[in-house]
Amino acid sequence: MRFAILGPLTVHDGHGNVPVAGGKLRVLLATLLCHANRVVSYEKLADVLWDGRPTAAANTTIRSYVKRLRRTLGAAGNRIEARSPGYLIRVEPGELDAKEFVDLCRAAEHDSRQEQWVECARHLERALDLWRQSPLVDVPSPRLQAEETRWLTELRMEAVERHMLATVRLGRHDRAVNELERLTQANPLRERLHQLLIIALDGLGRRADALVAYQRIRRTLADELGIDPSAELQALQQRILVSDTVPESREFRPVDVPRQLPATIRHFVGRQAEQKEFTELLDTAERTGTPAPVLTISGPPGVGKTALAVHWGHSEAHRFPDGQLYLDLRGFHPSDTPLTSDGAIRDLLSSFLPDDARLPASASARAALYRSIVADKTVLIMLDNAHHAEQVRPLLPGGPRCLTIVTSRNRLNGLVAMEGAHPVPLGVLPDEDAHLLLQRRLGKGRLECEPDAARAIVDLCHRLPLALSLVSARGATCPQLSLTTLTEEMSEKDSTLDRFRTDPGSADVRSVFSWSYRQLSDSAARMFRFLGLHRATVISAPVAASLAGQPLDEARAALLELAAAHLLDEQGRDRFTCHALMHSYAGEQAAREMPGATEPALRRVLDHYLHTAHRASMLLEPIRQPLSLDQPEPGAQVIPLADHHEALAWFRSEIALLLAQVRLTAEKGYDRHCWQLAWTLADFLHSEGRHEDLLDTQRTALAAARRTGDLDGEARVHREVSRANQLFERPDGDCPHLIRALRLYRQNNDIQGQGRTYLSLAYLCARQGRYPDARDYSRRALDFARVCGDEGGCAAALNSLGWCHAELGNLEEALANCEESLELHRRLVMPAGEAYSHDSLGYIHSARGDLGRSVASYVAAIEVWRTLGNRVEEAMTLRRLAEAYTRHGHAAAGHGAARLAETILLDMGQVGLHLA
Structure with a gap:
């Protein structure tokens, strides 16, 4: 196969050209070839295919285009591979003209450094012969041509300049002059071409023509850019004036190479992964001949962005022989005056131009001059503390060998999206590196003498490098201060941030944070x-x-x-x-x-949690009696959860904060919110096996409900405390809670509440093996539910009654009760109740000697529990299934079900759980 993009896009399969029709297919193939052997993301492909305005169905359309392109390419279609997050095309050495061109240019660059001019010229002639027209000239993508043509064309001009240099070095002045006169006319602002022309003319003995050529470039620079020729060109003119010939061995590099990186951080630690990532990106660019990347290091204040960039820059400085530039863009400077792009360009130009150089009059001309100067250089450009992408974009070099590192507290998404920058987000230090930083600053011996205090300092600094540096500076300047004393000093501060105060006028954590806040x-x-x-x-x-x-x-x-x-x-x-x-x-x-904002904000948040949790709890267990809630505060957001799965997901994501809100409401005296919120959590905590949390929240809620004098609330919470006690095998403490709840419901004339409480008494008696009492309580619960029209209560009471009959040996009555319960739960769309009924029927069928129907019922219950995400009840049903298998002589199956149940409980930390 042979792919060519240095001109019209062509594909040759060894027999002839493979036609690639259709504008989008040509754009797709060209994009993949421009990034050969590298994954091109869906996002990048969509951006190019639709010129920055992708459709909503872009990814689907791209997949369709890839299929068509594979068919078009025939056997070569398998070169296009799906790789997350997009596609790549495999290209072997010698199959892509652009890759071959880059490799030849690199070989020529190596030859020139060794002054092997014959080989250099030969490599460059082969490289330039690969060009047929402008790259991708027939590919209908302005975005792709703008991005890829620019750096390829610039690399071609570098190859032309180096070829002319080799021609001059080899003494082929006649040939060089003819070509250089044409090139300088076509490229009047490229000083290097003019330098070579002047040298070639002088080499032919045409000193007058050489001086005329100098005056021509001097006038052009003055008229177009308003600047004088470079110091090197001026020195060249002087040598021609005072000597017979110009020394041809001179390399045309600036006399002074800028080395502007700040001093590296003496106690720098960690960030190995990020440093390796930077190096690999640079290695890949050099190996593949692609432009060096733009790296954006972003992160919160004080996290060490600049320290990382400077440390890595020093370690790789040898790879940038034309210099390392550093510029603080002051994007978050306390003076609130970020450096403008034009001001930054002026500063960058001063790194290469003499102090008395006259800069162009317009900002755009100054930007063009800056890009021209660095176009053929290998430079590291570090832009520190950028405020936004537009501040940085004009400072990005056009040359392919300049690597740019930008640090910012902002993400600079614009550079990532439009310039292809590689984002590197930075967080706080890992615990090990945080300890190492402290050790570097204070000494290993001090930390080994007081390891607990050292850990406390890291915790109090929350692993933020700036905070750690400030605290360790205090310890380093006061070596007589023990780490324990230092920890005590930090803990005694009224404000957390006062721990990190430094000398007046010096930046501390608070002031550094403020610079971002003010922006x-x-x-x-x-x-x-x-x-x-x-x-x-x-x-x-x-x-x-x-x-x-x-x-x-x-x-x-x-x-x-x-x-x-x-x-x-x-x-x-x-x-x-x-x-x-x-x-x-x-x-x-x-x-x-x-x-004055704290109290209203707290009320809005509490109402958000309470109303959303109440909706979630009713979706998890529709049989529950809903609460009568006050209207939420204006501005409180209530999430419109749609179904059981959304409710369960919300509870799981928010449970830590919900438990904290129960404690907060008790602490702040929001007693009604406290007991109501705790009540909404009960079923979720039970289903997740979080029984200690269940007991703690309900005890807190009971105290709050008593303080409100809310009879309904106190009765509800008494029932939940009883349920929580049963989970911890505390039956002696359960009955008084239920008796108290029953009295409160009677006092409040709540028929439904009384029926539900009799049902709770039935469950308690069944756990204690008191099945006659449990049967009687179940009947009372059923009677009360029928009186008040509580169909959910009827369904639950029928299941409880059926279970009690089964335990008493009345299997036919048990079967009738539980089948009626199952049908009622199904009609009411109460899946949890349906699962409980299936579970009871599994037990009844086993007792009746029908293992097949028993297993079917248990399996039906298990499937519902899995759908609901209730792993505790799934494990309990598996245990009863195991018992049924074992009872009927299927020990192996019983062992398997029991083992699965124990695995579930082990995963949940509930191995010792004993539930009926």
Whole structure:
């Protein structure tokens, strides 16, 4: 196979050209070839195929195009492989003209450094012969041509210049002059071509023509750019004036190579993965002949972005022989004056031009001059503290061998999307590296003498490099201070951020955070302050919207801005985390700027949790008696959960925060919220096997309900405390709770509540083996449910009654009761009740000697429990299935079911669970 893109796109399969018809297919093939042997993402392909405006069904359409392209290419179609997150095309050595061109140029560059000019010229002649026209001239993609043609064309011009250099070095001045006169006319601003022309003319003894050529480039630069020729060109003119010939051995490089990287951090630790990633990206670019990447290092303040960039830059400085530039763009400087792009270009130009050089009058001309100067150089360009993508974009070099590193507190998504920058997000240090940083600063011996204090310091600093550096500086300057004393000093501070105060005028954690905070929009700054009022550092968009009392879409926009500024970390859709020290800073700003906002915000958040949890609890267990809730506070967001699965997912994602809210409401005296929220969690906590949490929350709720004087609330919670006690095999403590609940329901004239409480008494008696009493309580529960029209209560009471009959040997009555219960649960669409009825029928059929129907019933129950995600009840049903198998002589099957049950409980940490 032979692929060619240095001109019209062609494919040759050894027998002839393979026609690739259709504009989109040609664009697709060209894009893959421009990134040969590398994966091109769906996002990148869509961007090129639709010129920055992809359709909603872009990915599906791309897959269709790939199938058509594979068919078009015939046997070569298998070269296109699906690789996450897109596709690549495999190209072998010598099969792609652009790759061959790059390889020949690199060989020629090596030859020139060894001054092997014959080989250099030969390699470049072969390379330039590969060009037929402009790259991809017949491919209808402005985006692709703009991106790929630019660097290939620039590399071709470098090859032409180096070929002319080799021609001059070999003394072929006649040939060189003719070609260079044509080239300088076509490229009047490329000083290197003019230098070579002047040398070639002088080499032919045409000194006057050489001086005329110098004056021509001098006037052109003055007229077009408003600058003088480079110091090197001026020196060349002087040598011609004072000597017979110009020394041809001189390399045309600036006399002074810029080495501007700041001093490397003496105590730098960690970040090995990121450094390896940088090196591999640079290695890949050199190996494949593709342009060096643009790296964007982003992260929150104080995380060590600049330290990483500088440390790696020093370690790889030898790979950039034309210099290393460094520029602080002051995007988050406390003076609030970020460096403009034009100001940055002026500073960068000063690295290459003499102090008295006259710069072009316009900003665009200065930018063009900057790109021209670095176009043929191998330079590391470090742009520190960028504010946004537009500040950086004009500073990106056009040359393929210049690697650019940009650090920012913002994500710079624009550079990633439009310039193909490689994003490198940076977080706090891993625990091991945080300890190592402390050790480097304070000495291994001090840490070994007080290991607990060292761990405490790392914890108090939350592994933020800036905080660790500030605290260790305090310890290093006071060697007589023990680490324990230092830890005590930190813990005694009234404010978390006061632990990291330094000398007046020096930057500390608070001031560094403030630089990012002041850059936020009003909406994002307001949201940031509200997040400081929330105790948790993990937050969802609906909670944030409730905190701020604003619509969900506005809250999302503010959260995304905070995440883009690395004041939050985005953990997934609508979920964010805030670093503990950043959270403390947000709380300080909230206290200072909106002191009266805490109470209303807390009420909105509590109502968000309560109303959403109540909806979720009713979806999990429709048989429950719904609560009579007050209307939520204006601005509180209630998530419209649609079904059981959404409810279960929400509970699982929010349970830690929900448990914290129960404790908070008890602490703050929101007693009604406390008992109601705890009540909504009961079924979920039971189904997840979180029985200690269930007991703790219900005990807290009981105290809160008693303080409110709410009879219904106290009765409900008494029943939940009884259920929790039963899970811990505490039957002696259960009955008084149920008797108290029954009295409260009677006092409140709640018929349904009394019926449900009799049902709870039936469950308790059954657990104690008191089946006659359990049967009587089940009958009472059924009677009360029928009186008040509680069909869910009827279905549950029938199942309980059937179970009691089965235990008493009344199998036919048991079968009738449980079959009626099953049908009623099905009609009411209560899947959990349906599963309980199936489970009871499995037990009854086993007792009747019908193993087949017993197994079928148990399996039906297990399938429902799995659908509902209730692993505890799934395990309990598996245990009873195991007993049925064993009872009927199928020991192996029984052992398998029992083992599966124990595996489930082991996974949940509930191996010792004993449930009826």
